[in-house]
Amino acid sequence: MKLPRFSESLNNKVIVITGAGGVLCSTIAKGLALTGAKVMLLNRTYEKVLKIEKEICKDGGIAKAYACDVLNKDCLKAVHEQIKSEFGLCDILINGAGGNNSDAITDMEFYTEDQEGKSFFDLTEDGMNQVFGLNFMGTFLPCQEFVQDMIGNKDSSIINIASMSGYRSLTKVPAYSAAKAAIINFTEWLATHFSKVGIRANAIAPGFFIASQNERLLKNEDGSLTERGNKIIKNTPAQRFGESKELLGTIIFLASSEASGFINGVVIPIDGGFNAYSGV
Numbered sequence: 001m002k003l004p005r006f007s008e009s010l011n012n013k014v015i016v017i018t019g020a021g022g023v024l025c026s027t028i029a030k031g032l033a034l035t036g037a038k039v040m041l042l043n044r045t046y047e048k049v050l051k052i053e054k055e056i057c058k059d060g061g062i063a064k065a066y067a068c069d070v071l072n073k074d075c076l077k078a079v080h081e082q083i084k085s086e087f088g089l090c091d092i093l094i095n096g097a098g099g100n101n102s103d104a105i106t107d108m109e110f111y112t113e114d115q116e117g118k119s120f121f122d123l124t125e126d127g128m129n130q131v132f133g134l135n136f137m138g139t140f141l142p143c144q145e146f147v148q149d150m151i152g153n154k155d156s157s158i159i160n161i162a163s164m165s166g167y168r169s170l171t172k173v174p175a176y177s178a179a180k181a182a183i184i185n186f187t188e189w190l191a192t193h194f195s196k197v198g199i200r201a202n203a204i205a206p207g208f209f210i211a212s213q214n215e216r217l218l219k220n221e222d223g224s225l226t227e228r229g230n231k232i233i234k235n236t237p238a239q240r241f242g243e244s245k246e247l248l249g250t251i252i253f254l255a256s257s258e259a260s261g262f263i264n265g266v267v268i269p270i271d272g273g274f275n276a277y278s279g280v
């Protein structure tokens with residue numbers, strides 16, 4: 001019997017990562033590049049991924065940055081064509097683009113009649129659509145584009161990024177929570193739908209990691225934790241936020257069909273125990 005060669009099995013694979021300029025996915029991209037994979041870095045803001053491309057290539061890895069809005073089908077198609085002609089078919093798709101919007105966040109956790117600030121009734125249709133759109137359609141549309149390459153390739157898979165808010169609705173962020181719950185459900189749907197053509201679909205559900213999209217909710221301007229930040233730490237048995245490099249082991253495991261070829265439709269929490277802890 002041979003042991004699975006986790007990271008070696010990703011050598012030369014074409015891995016498309018959306019939101020690759022962000023805090024979590026830039027680390028994921030750099031880690032995957034160390035396996036010998038060719039990492040395609042897609043991000044709405046090009047400068048962010050160009051910087052990551054340069055860092056990876058400087059260390060001897062293979063990476064290419066592309067400006068790409070995951071909500072724009074034409075843009076996805078054009079980038080897909082460029083990737084195919086330069087690097088070949090996509091083996092693994094990591095849907096990392098996501099985020100929040102203050103127009104879809106309430107100021108208070110609980111509604112009271114005398115409350116001040118932005119309430120449930122002040123959330124805007126545009127803000128809610130934008131957050132739901134980015135976090136759900138921003139995964140659906142890249143799947144529609146890149147999964148075509150994977151048909152019949154039994155080493156291929158999709159990795160989505162859910163969240164703790166997908167299991168248990170988090171206060172203040174209804175659109176984000178609903179969209180991440182939809183991602184968990186959609187991951188299971190994809191896993192079933194594409195099972196006959198050899199494509200697996202799994203997800204990770206990170207707990208709390210400081211990133212640009214949530215920094216204002218978790219930290220004050222002076223760097224101290226907000227009330228919400230403190231509450232999260234109290235409810236995370238590990239008693240700290242996660243570090244982006246702590247996602248890598250699970251991502252490599254899920255991406256490697258040698259390591260996880262019979263794993264399909266699962267969502268793995270990476271959360272320092274947040275999901276398991278009842279608070280008592």
Ligand SMILES: NC(=O)c1ccc[n+]([C@@H]2O[C@H](COP(=O)([O-])OP(=O)(O)OC[C@H]3O[C@@H](n4cnc5c(N)ncnc54)[C@H](O)[C@@H]3O)[C@@H](O)[C@H]2O)c1
Binds near residue numbers: 023045205
């Ligand atoms: N940070 C956390 O604690 C946490 C927890 C759970 C889940 N997540 C999820 O992890 C993923 C990565 O988030 P992050 O925390 O690194 O945030 P981030 O804000 O650092 O990264 C998100 C990236 O997505 C890009 N992006 C936004 N809209 C886009 C679009 N329309 N098209 C292409 N790119 C776009 C942004 O430019 C940014 O580079 C997201 O799906 C997020 O919801 C994060």
